[in-house]
Amino acid sequence: MYTESIEDYLKAIYEIQKEHAKVSTNSLSEKLNVAPASVTSMIKKLSEKKLVTHKRYQGVKLTKAGQKISLEIIRHHRLIELYLAEALGVPWDQVHEEAEKWEHVLSEDLEDRMDAVLGYPTRDPHGAPIPSRDGTIAELDSIPLADLRSGQSAVVAEVSDHDPDLLRYVGKMGLYPKAKFKVLSIEPFNGPIKIKVDGSEHVLGSGAAQYVFVTEVKGSTTGAT
Amino acid sequence: MYTESIEDYLKAIYEIQKEHAKVSTNSLSEKLNVAPASVTSMIKKLSEKKLVTHKRYQGVKLTKAGQKISLEIIRHHRLIELYLAEALGVPWDQVHEEAEKWEHVLSEDLEDRMDAVLGYPTRDPHGAPIPSRDGTIAELDSIPLADLRSGQSAVVAEVSDHDPDLLRYVGKMGLYPKAKFKVLSIEPFNGPIKIKVDGSEHVLGSGAAQYVFVTEVKGSTTGAT
DNA sequence: TATCATTTTTAGATGAGTCTAAATTCTATT
DNA sequence: AATAGAATTTAGACTCATCTAAAAATGATA
Structure with a gap:
């Protein structure tokens, strides 16, 4: 298992990568609300763990392993969002915040149970695609x-x-x-x-x-x- | 808000207090799986925050404030256990582990929603009483x-x-x-x-x-x- | 192409929570 | 009452994730 912090970085990198191709230290710093220097030191750690590749001053890129983990977290996040909305009636503007914390401690078993109760859904309450367990994701053409x-x-x-x-x-x-x-x-x-x-x-x-x-x-x- | 670690200590102190009157450094060390020296330093911190009273070599005791927090965590824990069992069919031997992590990140709003969905229950799946929101708990005579x-x-x-x-x-x-x-x-x-x-x-x-x-x-x- | 503003990295410090090893205090027994 | 053994605390170090301040690299433009 990875720390909550590592999971947050990987998720943020995935999300920025989807839009910007270059994932800069600064963009991560803003997205995660931490100082740029903190990002640099975390990047070093992620790089040592082979979760990202990094050329100095050139931004980072997820490795296969890094992407797999980030998609697992995103799957947790989006399943939780949908579950909260459907099963507990949480309004769609509140599910994100709740999922942000819960996603890091959700067991695989519970993930499966929620998935089943929801009927193996493909979209979260905001329309974002839910990655499958094996790490595939249907990005939208919109x-x-x-x-x-x-x-x-x-x-x-x-x-x-x-x-x-x-x-x-x-x-x-x-x-x-x-x-x-x-x-x-x-x-x-x-x-x-x-x-x-x-x-x-x-x-x-x-x-x-x-x-x-x-x-x-x-x-x-x-x-x- | 308090750290996860502080919440764990307070919960453990409450649980030991319920049975043993003296809450020793050693008992906490065993319950929480940390070294006795770690307990001592945490006790110092809890004491400074007025969550416990402590006389050197004499064990700790929760203050009113400390008890309130520990009961909130226990409420979270037990509501989650019951919710998992009832709503998601998690077997009663697995709910504890899952609740142990989730209890620290559950919002008050979600707590209320789960409480309502469950019909304002008074017992968790193991029969333990669920503290009320205001911090009262019906301990059993068994x-x-x-x-x-x-x-x-x-x-x-x-x-x-x-x-x-x-x-x-x-x-x-x-x-x-x-x-x-x-x-x-x-x-x-x-x-x-x-x-x-x-x-x-x-x-x-x-x-x-x-x-x-x-x-x-x-x-x-x-x-x- | 030289310079300057921006971005990124380095260096060093901090706080939280933990550890081991050693010192201290307590307590039960002789 | 002295002392051995157990419990507790102190001292000092470590990891993780963060910070600020300063240095270095980049690249945009005059």
């Missing part, structure tokens, strides 16, 4: 809502869980995973976006729209500038 | 099964959860909390005990019978020597 055009309709695939306020904000509009909606208008220069979800209209700031990812985009691409 | 006499019948109140093997052993005989049974014979000098539970007979070593606590004792006290 785009930010902010990139849509007027007149297009789409389906919510995933909402970033990094900020509870964001989740409450878009939740009030009904923008949960699998929700269908239509873009009525979208203003230029990152202006507000008017959408129709389940019969009712809402206006959404572009900041939030960056963090709502959608699929099944249909309709005119020429509606607005 | 005696070890080993102290019974031939011919007496009684009801299982609680089984010690300190050893999973013990739980599996007595579980095979049906000696769960609330089970009624009758002592058919009991041999002297800590000999084997023959009992009848739910229609079938079993023989039980006195070692195990020390850790099974019973109430509602009825019948002859004069049956055996």
Whole structure:
């Protein structure tokens, strides 16, 4: 077993790697809320344990072994989130925080039991894919809502869980995973976006729209500038 | 919030205090699997935080504040045990280990949700009382099964959860909390005990019978020597 | 291409919790 | 009451993860 701290680093590296290719000391420092010097010394340790590869001043990259562990933690995290939401009615903006602590102490046996009770799910409450036990993960092919055009309709695939306020904000509009909606208008220069979800209209700031990812985009691409 | 280690010490002190009045450095050392010197230094810290009182060479005692915290942890522990058994079907010999880790990271909100789902229970799967939120606990008035006499019948109140093997052993005989049974014979000098539970007979070593606590004792006290 | 701001690393310290070995205090027995 | 053996505490060291301050490397631009 690895320490909680090591698990947190590996998870953070995986998440940054998914978006940025370069996983810098600074990005980890920000994500984990620790000083850059602390990151450097942890990187040294992870590197010795062959969980990451590291070239000085060039960022880190997970090894096979490192990725396996990070996906195990992410599996724990997302199964827990879904379990809390489904079985105990915890609101989707609170499940992340709870899972953040529990994920490090969940046994494999309990993981399996939760998985079974949930019916072997593939998505967490925010739409993020749940890695399988053997370490495969179905990453989504989705785009930010902010990139849509007027007149297009789409389906919510995933909402970033990094900020509870964001989740409450878009939740009030009904923008949960699998929700269908239509873009009525979208203003230029990152202006507000008017959408129709389940019969009712809402206006959404572009900041939030960056963090709502959608699929099944249909309709005119020429509606607005 | 206190560290996991502090919580473990407080819980251990509570548990020893319940049986032994003197909570010695050595008893803590054994219960927590740490060196006696480590206990001494932790006692110093707990004492500074006013969670225990301590006279050198004379053992420790929980303060009001210390007891409150230890009961909160025990509440977490026992609610989790019951939840795991009821909601996820975890066998009663495994719930302790799982709860031991989870108890330290359980939020108050989740505690409340589990409490409600379980219907505000008063006993964990081993029959131990669950402290209330405000820190009251209904300690049981029970005696070890080993102290019974031939011919007496009684009801299982609680089984010690300190050893999973013990739980599996007595579980095979049906000696769960609330089970009624009758002592058919009991041999002297800590000999084997023959009992009848739910229609079938079993023989039980006195070692195990020390850790099974019973109430509602009825019948002859004069049956055996 | 030389310089300067940014990023990263090194050096050294800190706090938490643990350990071993040695000293001290207590207690039971003669 | 003296003393042997057990329990407890002190002293000093270790690991883990972090920090701050300072040095070094990078790379962007004038």
